[in-house]
Amino acid sequence: MSTRMMMMMPTTATTSSSKNNNKNNKNDDAFFSRRSTNTNGKSSKKMVRAMASGGETTERAFDPREYRRQLGKSDQYTRKFLNDPEAKKTMEDEGIGYSMTGLVAQMKEKNFVHVEGEVTVKLADSYGFCWGVERAVQMCYEARKQYPTEKMWITNEIIHNPTVNMRLSEMGVNFIEEKGGVKNFEPVQSGEVVVLPAFGASIHEMKLLAEKGVSIVDTTCPWVSKVWNAVDTHARKEFTSIIHGKYAHEETVATASFAKTYLVVKDMKEASWVCDYILNGTATKEEFMEKFKNAHSDGFDPEKDLDAVGVANQTTMLKGETEAIGKLFERTMMEKHGVQNLGEHYLVTDTICDATQERQDAIYKLVDEKPDIMMIVGGFNSSNTSHLQEISEDANITSFWVDTADRIDTENNKISWRTSHGEMRETENWLPEGKLTVGITSGASTPDKVVEDVLEAIFASKAKTAAGVAR
């Protein structure tokens, strides 16, 4: 780490080896303040040791939000979006981002409809790259320009899209390898550059990287940071965070690292199970712990820690479901503790991202128009895209989720696609003869170019089929 960096960093250790960093990371739980019960029976923060710069140790409560704030003041960290026109132009030229002149751009000018031969395409009026993702990818391009020779890393896929991630690889951006669910930071060296993706990184990772002396480019979407602030508020008020999300999803892992006491519920079914437990004691504590074994904070005790809760979410979950889960916990707390005491047992925080909400609203509108088929375009590990497919399947529209146009075999009228539950399927003769209305949308991490490629493949398949019939 450069002397300048060391001077600017207030709470990190000095020159730990990678081995020590891993050790520190493993022991990170010890850095976090935890609930403990004092003699008054009230929760209090346990002071834990944190290392100060210069190798000294001081007694302080580790505060993830404060740590990130202080890190933000150092020279080794930036979350500044420069909005560099050159980076934007490069993205456009490479088909990464918004379409400016292609078919998608043209459809936006023509009421989101395009007719080509027998195919009528209807594009959802909100689709594709959200501003948080656009910003993150552009920040990565800007970082490459700013650090042209330094070795660059990303702690994870910057967004869940194969096209974008392949392009970043071509730019010399390395992905941190993961084995058995554990990331290997060993090869990352002091002076190199590490990008944190749009859905963020855990505070443990930020701390480890700061201690390694790398330059951190944090592209975390401000909406995700808003959720971190919400769980931080829960923690400060001694409320447990109920996080609506998938416990292994990187965004939820990051959010959980900013919470103190938390429980992750993946859907309404799990939330109802928890509320039944709170109201009616329908399961034993052991059964509770078994059911949520990977989805709670260290030392979680359902008998104590469900007394006061606030709800937060992984930003890509179904908006309606997050709202319903919030309402359910609110009703549960009202019933358990009385309306007059609700404020002491339930905390309202609005953490639903507008972009996710808009894309979900737009597909509800589109499936109401009953297209013959729906095309959902987006990375197969993209949570928000899976929800778009789910909405379409639930509306009983024949829906095909593809990540790239390569899934469409234009020669043989065949497609391989994915269901919202993650099964891969292959369908032959998937495009029927005659006129066809295709509804199309894309996930928040999908460049418009991928949608345009999928449409081109549909037109080509259809033209081929029509030619076959004519012969």
Ligand code: SF4
């Ligand atoms: S979907 Fe929302 S939270 Fe996620 S990157 Fe886009 S704007 Fe940010």
